[in-house]
Amino acid sequence: MLSDALQRNAKHEARLSNIFGCDLSAVNESQRFLDFARNDRTSWPFTENLYNLPMPESKPLVAVIMGSKSDWDTMRNAVETLDELGVPNEARVLSAHRTPDATAEFARGAADRGLRVIIAGAGGAAHLAGVIAAHTWLPVLGVPIQSKLQGLDSLLSTAQMPGGIPVGTLAIGEAGAKNAALLAAAILATSDDTLRQKLEAFRRKQSEAVLSVKLPR
Numbered sequence: 392m393l394s395d396a397l398q399r400n401a402k403h404e405a406r407l408s409n410i411f412g413c414d415l416s417a418v419n420e421s422q423r424f425l426d427f428a429r430n431d432r433t434s435w436p437f438t439e440n441l442y443n444l445p446m447p448e449s450k451p452l453v454a455v456i457m458g459s460k461s462d463w464d465t466m467r468n469a470v471e472t473l474d475e476l477g478v479p480n481e482a483r484v485l486s487a488h489r490t491p492d493a494t495a496e497f498a499r500g501a502a503d504r505g506l507r508v509i510i511a512g513a514g515g516a517a518h519l520a521g522v523i524a525a526h527t528w529l530p531v532l533g534v535p536i537q538s539k540l541q542g543l544d545s546l547l548s549t550a551q552m553p554g555g556i557p558v559g560t561l562a563i564g565e566a567g568a569k570n571a572a573l574l575a576a577a578i579l580a581t582s583d584d585t586l587r588q589k590l591e592a593f594r595r596k597q598s599e600a601v602l603s604v605k606l607p608r
């Protein structure tokens with residue numbers, strides 16, 4: 392991922408050097424660029440000008456799909472966690488029952504577009520994760536949305552896939568959305584050392600927060 396970003400930046404510099412007829416390679420401040428290439432957008436320190444146009448966004452590796460806009464309050468936890476870990480992602484609404492053709496088309500094209508994990512959240516008996524999984528070999532992680540039946544309907548329709556087409560199902564609601572993102576990151580981290588280190592740091596920080604808790608007594 393990092394070497395792709397470095398290659399893209401080298402091409403970008405070469406293009407600008409051609410346009411301006413001078414060597415712009417010295418313009419990069421390597422550490423700050425490396426931070427940016429690792430997707431830490433907050434570290435991007437430059438004022439945008441012709442010499443340091445930011446690179447195009449990295450291609451999404453994880454898609455966060457939800458059955459309705461009403462699922463966003465839950466599914467935003469997945470997106471925010473992926474952003475925190477610097478995992479390039481995309482998020483959109485697709486419904487297994489209201490937009491069945493668009494959902495199938497998305498799932499069929501997902502792997503070829505470079506996606507590596509799909510997170511799908513839906514409520515009721517909508518079965519979105521299973522429908523997506525039926526159209527792609529990519530790992531699909533399902534998030535049952537809290538519903539009129541406290542999410543039990545969503546949980547069963549997501550988790551109880553008959554043998555042959557798996558959906559990795561997480562907990563109901565916000566915890567499930569957050570964990571789906573962490574699990575997606577862990578899948579990607581099996582072949583990405585930088586991401587593995589970020590995940591380890593995330594867990595260290597979490598442990599420290601628990602150990603430093605002071606009870607109100």
Ligand code: RP5
Pocket residue numbers: 457458459460461462486487512513514515517536
């Ligand atoms: C499912 O139906 C969605 O995932 C959502 O959780 C549920 C209700 O959708 P809305 O009626 O709020 O759009 O497809």
